[in-house]
Amino acid sequence: MKSNTKTFEVRDLTKVYNIGGGLSRSKVVAVNRASFTLGDRGPEIFTLAGESGSGKTTLARIALGLVEPTSGNIQYDGKEIAYIKGRKQRMAFMREVQPIFQNPFETFNPLKKVYTYLYETGLNYNMAAGKSEMDQVIEDALVAVGLSLEEISGKYPHEFSGGQLQRSSIARALITNPSTLIADEPVSMVDASMRMSIVNLFRELKEKRDVSVMYITHDLATAYYASDRISIMLRGNIVEMGSVEEILDDPLHPYTRLLLESVPEPDTDQKWEKEIALSTFEEVEYAQIGCKFAGRCPHVMETCRKKAPRDIYVDGRLVNCYLYMKK
C-alpha cells in the first residue's frame, strides 16, 4: 500500500457571510482566522468540536472545496486548493480528500440501490477497468468497514439500519483510497449503541490504512475516545487546541469546561445539579465585540467585552483567553 500520509494545512482561513439586504445588512464572521495542520506527524484523527452554529460545518465545507473562503489559504500536500477552478485538478483533490456527511438517510437517494452508489463512485474516479475488477475494489472498501458485497447487493437504503448505512457511506468514501476523510457529525444521527462501531472504525482506518480523519462533533466523549488532537470552536474562533488528553483532562478555556460539563455522564452519582447560562440569540453572540463567550462566561472581566484576546501558548497548547495572558 502506498504511504498515505500527506499534510493538510489551513492558514488564517476566514469566511464572512453577508446577511440580509438593503438597509438591514449585517455581517457574520462564520470562521475567523482559523489555522491548523492535519497529518504533519503521520495519520491522525483531529477533532473539531463546538456547539451548533460555531462554524464547524462551514470550516469543513471550505476544506472540502465546496465553499470558497473570503481570505486565507488551504494547502494539501503543498498545493493550494482553496481556490481550485479546473475540473481535472478538482478531481485529483477529491480523490484524496473525501467527505462523510451527518445523516446517512439523506446521503443516499432512496430510489437508488446502495451498490449503484459505490459502483458509480468507482466509475467517476476511474478506479477499475471492468466490472469484476470494480467489484473487487468495492468489496475491499466494504470489508474495511465490516460489511461485504453480499450484504449490500440488491438492497435499497431503507433496508439498512442507521449504523450500517453510515458504514456504507464510509465505504463509498474509501473507494478512491483517500488519505484524508472529513466527517461532519458522522455519529449524531446514529443510535448511541451503534456510535461506537463508527468511532471504532475511524481508529481502525487510521491504524490499518493510514487515513487521517477530521472528525467534527459536539460530543466530547467520543472525541476523547477516538482522536489524537482536538480544537474547540466558539462562534467562528478556535479558542483551544492541543492533544486531546491534555485539553479534556485539564481544560483551560471556560468554554471548553462548559462543553465538557455538558456531556451527560452515564453515572447516576454524577447528576447535574448546577444550572448553566445558555445562549439565547446566536446573532448577538456573533456580533459581540471582544471575546464571544463574554455573555456566558463565569470569569468575565472588563477587558473581555472590549477587545478579543490573543492566541497564547500554555504548555504547548493554544488558548485564546485573557485568564492566561499574564502567565
Add this chain to the structure above:
Amino acid sequence: MAVIDVRELTAHYILGLYGRKKEISAVDNVSFGINKNEILGIAGESGCGKTTLIKVLFGMVKLPLIVLGGSVTYNFGNSSIDLLSSEASDADSIGWQDVSYIPQGSMSVLNPVRRIESTFRDFIETNLPPEEKDEYERLVKDQLFILGLPFEVLKSYPHQLSGGMRQRVIIALATVLKPRVIFADEPSSALDVVAQRGVIQLLKKIQREQQNIMVLVSHDMGIHANLTDRVAIMYAGNIVEEARTKDIFKGALHPYTKYLIGSLPKVGDKLYKASVPGPPPPLANPPKGCRFHPRCPHALDICRGDPPMFVDAGDGHKVACSFVAKEMGL
C-alpha cells in the same frame, strides 16, 4: 396504585402492500405502571418501538397502527379512564390540561411567520374555557419567569432563536397548562451538548415545579442517568428490563442492557469499547422466541423457543431473559 397502568399492550402496524399483508410488531405484550410524581425513561435503539409505545399511551392511534390487545388506564383522582375503550367520550375527556406531548424534532414545529407570542396565544385560547382567556398573559409571563426564559423571545420569530432555545420554547408551551402527564419523545437528541443540557435542566425544573409525571424517550443512556427515576429498556417491541435508574446503571441484568451501558464512551477513558454486534432485527419478521437471541452471546436453546417471561429479580428489578433467570434461579 399506578397513575398510568399499561397491561399486555400489543400494537402493530398493518400494511397492505400490493395485495400482500405486512405486519410490523412495534409494541408486543408490554406491561408496566407509572407512579405519581415519577420520571420514567424509555431507552432503546431507533426502530425498537419507543415512539409507537408513547403514541399509544397518548391515545394517538391512527391507521395503519392498530391496537391488537391490552389496556391503558389513567387513574386521575377518583376517576379511572380506559384510554383504548370503544367509547370515544372517555378518551376525549382527557385534554391538554391533563396530558401533554412533546413530539420528536419538535423544534421545527413553530410557525415561521408568526411571533412566538401568537403561538402561545393560539395554544392557550383553544385549550382554556372562554372565561379564563384573560388569564393568558399572566399565565405565559409566569411560565417564562419560572423557567428562566427571557421575555424577549415572545416578540421574536422562530428563525431568530437558536435550535436549543426553540426547543425550550416548545417545552414551555407544552407545559404552560400544568399537565399532569408529560410525554417527551427524544426532546434533546437533535441538539448539541450544551443546548441538550439546557433542555434537561428545564425539564427537571418543570417536574420539580409542577410535580407531574414525565415519560422520557431517549436512546442516550447519559440522559436517563441524569434525569429519570426508573428506566424501561426496550428491544424490538418488547420491554426487556425495567428497574430504578440506579440499579440499571449499577447492576444491569439483561445482556442487551449490559451492552448498552458498557459501550458508552467517557471522557478520560480510551480503552476499546465494542458496540452491540449485528444489526437490529426487522420488526416485520422478528426472530422467534427471545428477539435478542441472534445477537446474544449467552443464547441458550430455550431462547429460540418461547419468548422469555418478564420476571421480578427482587426489589422491583424486572427482566425478561431466560439465561439470567436460569443463572439466578428465578
